[in-house]
Amino acid sequence: MNDPVDILLVEDNPSDAELTMHVLERNNLAERVYVVHDGAEALDFVFCTGDYAARDAANPPRMVLLDLKLPKIDGLEVLRRLKADPRTHCIPVVVFSSSWEDRDLKAAAELGADRYVVKPVDFAQFAEAVRAVLTSEHAAH
Amino acid sequence: MGTDLAYLTAIVDCSDDAIIGARLDGIIEIWNPGAERLYGYTAAETIGRGVALIESAEHQGEIAGILARVARGEIIRNYCTRRRRKDGTLVDVSITVSPVRDAEHRVVGASAMALDVARQAALENALQLSEERYRSLALASAQIVWTKNEHGEAADDWPTWRAFTGQTPAEIAGRGWLDAIDPGDRESLLRVWEHAVEHRIVYETEYRIRRHDGEFRDMAVRGVPVFDQAGHIREWVGSCLDITDRKRAEEEARQSQRELELKTRFATIFLTLSEHEIFAAVLDAILCHMESEQGVFGYIDEEGALVFPIWTWGERPVAGETIRLPRAQWNGPWGRALVEKRPIYTSGRDRSMVAPILFQKEVIGLFAVAGKTIDYTEQDKQTLERLARDIAPVLKSRLERDSEERARQRAEDEARTINAELEERVEERTAQLQAANQELEAFAYSVSHDLRAPLRAIHGFSRILMDEYAPQLDPTAQHYLEVVRANALQMGELIDDLLTFARLSRQPLEKQTVTPAALVDLALAELRPETPPQAEVVLGDLPPCRGDRTLLKQVFVNLLSNAIKYSSKRAVPRIEIGALAPENGSGPTYYVRDNGVGFDMRYIHKLFGVFQRLHRAEEYQGTGIGLATVQRIVHRHGGRVWAESELDHGATFYFTLEADR
Numbered sequence: 001m002n003d004p005v006d007i008l009l010v011e012d013n014p015s016d017a018e019l020t021m022h023v024l025e026r027n028n029l030a031e032r033v034y035v036v037h038d039g040a041e042a043l044d045f046v047f048c049t050g051d052y053a054a055r056d057a058a059n060p061p062r063m064v065l066l067d068l069k070l071p072k073i074d075g076l077e078v079l080r081r082l083k084a085d086p087r088t089h090c091i092p093v094v095v096f097s098s099s100w101e102d103r104d105l106k107a108a109a110e111l112g113a114d115r116y117v118v119k120p121v122d123f124a125q126f127a128e129a130v131r132a133v134l135t136s137e138h139a140a141h
Numbered sequence: 142m143g144t145d146l147a148y149l150t151a152i153v154d155c156s157d158d159a160i161i162g163a164r165l166d167g168i169i170e171i172w173n174p175g176a177e178r179l180y181g182y183t184a185a186e187t188i189g190r191g192v193a194l195i196e197s198a199e200h201q202g203e204i205a206g207i208l209a210r211v212a213r214g215e216i217i218r219n220y221c222t223r224r225r226r227k228d229g230t231l232v233d234v235s236i237t238v239s240p241v242r243d244a245e246h247r248v249v250g251a252s253a254m255a256l257d258v259a260r261q262a263a264l265e266n267a268l269q270l271s272e273e274r275y276r277s278l279a280l281a282s283a284q285i286v287w288t289k290n291e292h293g294e295a296a297d298d299w300p301t302w303r304a305f306t307g308q309t310p311a312e313i314a315g316r317g318w319l320d321a322i323d324p325g326d327r328e329s330l331l332r333v334w335e336h337a338v339e340h341r342i343v344y345e346t347e348y349r350i351r352r353h354d355g356e357f358r359d360m361a362v363r364g365v366p367v368f369d370q371a372g373h374i375r376e377w378v379g380s381c382l383d384i385t386d387r388k389r390a391e392e393e394a395r396q397s398q399r400e401l402e403l404k405t406r407f408a409t410i411f412l413t414l415s416e417h418e419i420f421a422a423v424l425d426a427i428l429c430h431m432e433s434e435q436g437v438f439g440y441i442d443e444e445g446a447l448v449f450p451i452w453t454w455g456e457r458p459v460a461g462e463t464i465r466l467p468r469a470q471w472n473g474p475w476g477r478a479l480v481e482k483r484p485i486y487t488s489g490r491d492r493s494m495v496a497p498i499l500f501q502k503e504v505i506g507l508f509a510v511a512g513k514t515i516d517y518t519e520q521d522k523q524t525l526e527r528l529a530r531d532i533a534p535v536l537k538s539r540l541e542r543d544s545e546e547r548a549r550q551r552a553e554d555e556a557r558t559i560n561a562e563l564e565e566r567v568e569e570r571t572a573q574l575q576a577a578n579q580e581l582e583a584f585a586y587s588v589s590h591d592l593r594a595p596l597r598a599i600h601g602f603s604r605i606l607m608d609e610y611a612p613q614l615d616p617t618a619q620h621y622l623e624v625v626r627a628n629a630l631q632m633g634e635l636i637d638d639l640l641t642f643a644r645l646s647r648q649p650l651e652k653q654t655v656t657p658a659a660l661v662d663l664a665l666a667e668l669r670p671e672t673p674p675q676a677e678v679v680l681g682d683l684p685p686c687r688g689d690r691t692l693l694k695q696v697f698v699n700l701l702s703n704a705i706k707y708s709s710k711r712a713v714p715r716i717e718i719g720a721l722a723p724e725n726g727s728g729p730t731y732y733v734r735d736n737g738v739g740f741d742m743r744y745i746h747k748l749f750g751v752f753q754r755l756h757r758a759e760e761y762q763g764t765g766i767g768l769a770t771v772q773r774i775v776h777r778h779g780g781r782v783w784a785e786s787e788l789d790h791g792a793t794f795y796f797t798l799e800a801d802r
Contacts, residue, residue: 015598069590098593101586119597
């Protein structure tokens with residue numbers, strides 16, 4: 001649980017999770033991917049609370065792949081809390097949605113999402129986007 | 142004696158009669174102004190001369206004879222003879238000659254008084270004539286003349302009184318004439334007369350005399366006292382003038398004056414007061430005018446009921462309460478007056494007058510008065526009827542005005558109710574619509590996320606199969622997999638198009654001035670991948686318009702996409718975009734024309750429906766949502782879309798947007 005994590009994938013749909021994992025694996029990006037299945041679990045993971053209270057807060061994920069439509073706490077709320085907290089607001093968040101809805105796009109941008117990717121995507125394109133975020137995050141460090 | 146002489150001289154000088162004094166020998170000693178007037182000689186011409194001077198020729202020596210008789214102490218009275226004037230004319234005179242004696246009683250002279258007989262006769266004639274004339278005049282005129290003695294008794298015959306009253310002289314005699322005077326007036330007459338007697342003055346009064354036909358007539362009376370030499374009232378002369386007609390005329394004039402005032406008052410009342418005040422004020426005026434205690438003034442309302450806004454009647458003086466009597470309750474004199482359209486009068490203890498108010502033979506109201514101290518007179522009846530006639534037009538116009546006012550008020554109230562209901566309904570519908578919209582939105586949102594997820598899985602996993610496991614699959618399996626993928630793609634497109642279509646309903650229009658040519662360029666660029674390279678695209682002149690840029694671009698995308706699709710099998714596909722000249726103030730009509738397969742106009746009603754396709758999917762791909770989307774966008778702009786085509790000869794799609802204003 002305290003292993004370093006590169007990507008936190010927040011996805012409730014197992015098919016989508018599996019597809020995403022497949023793409024990341026094929027592109028050698030899934031070595032340190034951790035999957036959570038709803039918004040509450042995602043927040044617990046990041047802030048080391050609840051089931052993840054034992055986690056080391058000094059080791060946050062390098063990026064968050066965030067679905068919007070999530071059980072318990074939805075993706076936009078997770079995004080808001082991540083970006084509102086000084087401990088986590090630097091973690092890049094790629095919003096990964098099946099929606100073309102304007103309001104989702106706008107809300108995500110306003111809350112500080114780093115990228116917005118609509119599912120389904122071209123596998124190669126998607127992998128490239130993730131890689132770009134991770135790289136720029138590296139550069140920032 | 143000296144005083145006596147002076148006294149006598151004064152008498153002689155002042156007398157109107159001719160007085161001559163002469164000695165017994167005929168020498169003239171006295172000649173007064175009367176003698177001068179009679180005979181023409183002055184005193185200076187006669188005194189000292191013989192009296193024979195005035196003797197006429199035919200009576201020569203007569204004076205000497207008279208003087209001889211006087212000398213013997215004889216008095217000659219009213220002796221008629223003829224004398225000669227200075228101018229020679231003759232004059233008939235009547236003379237009275239008396240002896241004049243000295244202190245010893247001896248006759249020393251004669252005094253003669255002469256009267257001009259002709260003048261005397263003329264005077265007497267004139268007097269008689271005057272008296273006769275006076276009597277005739279008195280008889281001929283309405284004037285009654287009378288003379289009474291100092292006791293107020295008839296002094297002589299009163300022919301004019303007799304003629305007027307029919308009393309006989311015997312009935313008049315004494316104070317009998319009083320019988321002809323109205324008993325009610327006698328006392329006041331006596332008072333006036335006694336006052337006049339006491340103060341010895343003329344009296345004037347009025348009383349009523351019973352005429353010969355029994356009718357009492359009003360008389361103006363004037364009595365003048367005649368005094369004797371001692372200053373006592375000797376008699377009364379007077380006159381009575383019949384002033385009945387004059388009084389009646391005056392009364393009528395006064396009455397019309399009062400009625401005129403009343404009419405003016407009515408007009409003012411009706412013009413200035415409110416409905417309730419009007420009825421009170423009019424009734425007040427009527428009661429005052431008719432000297433009545435009680436009354437009602439009502440009108441007939443629109444439902445034919447008699448309405449009394451004001452009521453002071455019988456045991457029920459009602460204030461501030463409107464009484465309404467439907468026709469079924471019309472009874473008694475009021476009901477009769479209304480139904481029979483005529484006034485009803487009752488006399489005696491329950492005396493009353495009821496007059497219907499008629500306007501053009503239609504009953505519009507009612508007046509009733511009661512409680513006068515005496516019975517209502519014929520005049521009262523006429524007055525009330527006149528007032529009812531006078532008030533009819535004003536009441537009518539007032540009622541009409543009120544009725545119009547009420548109708549207007551009703552219409553306004555109705556309109557207000559309808560408006561309120563309408564607003565309520567609109568609010569209700571709006572709320573329902575908003576709720577429906579919200580539901581739809583939630584549904585669409587959910588669809589856009591959830592419906593796509595399984596598709597994504599189908600698509601994604603079949604792709605992995607194709608990419609990574611193809612060698613392990615035989616060609617049939619690979620084909621089936623391809624079909625699965627194609628259908629998944631198709632379904633994805635359907636979902637996307639449906640979501641776009643749904644979004645059009647809820648997304649607000651952002652109107653601005655748009656250059657359609659620019660939108661067409663964008664659309665063509667977007668459609669480049671599916672446009673055959675040999676296609677001819679002709680862009681005509683497209684006037685600007687107002688609309689939502691994004692949505693209008695969608696219109697062009699959909700129409701051009703169709704045009705490209707259905708002309709793609711032509712050797713040279715030709716697509717024309719243009720605009721028709723605007724007609725009478727409307728905005729431009731844009732069109733997109735192709736030379737493609739066209740469609741059968743019989744199915745045009747299906748053209749713009751969702752999921753309606755006129756071509757089989759194998760021939761031309763499509764979701765059947767494109768034209769429905771075009772129609773929705775155009776309609777939301779307030780415009781119109783239609784199409785013309787002939788099978789196999791291309792199609793033209795037209796659309797307009799709402800005129801700028």
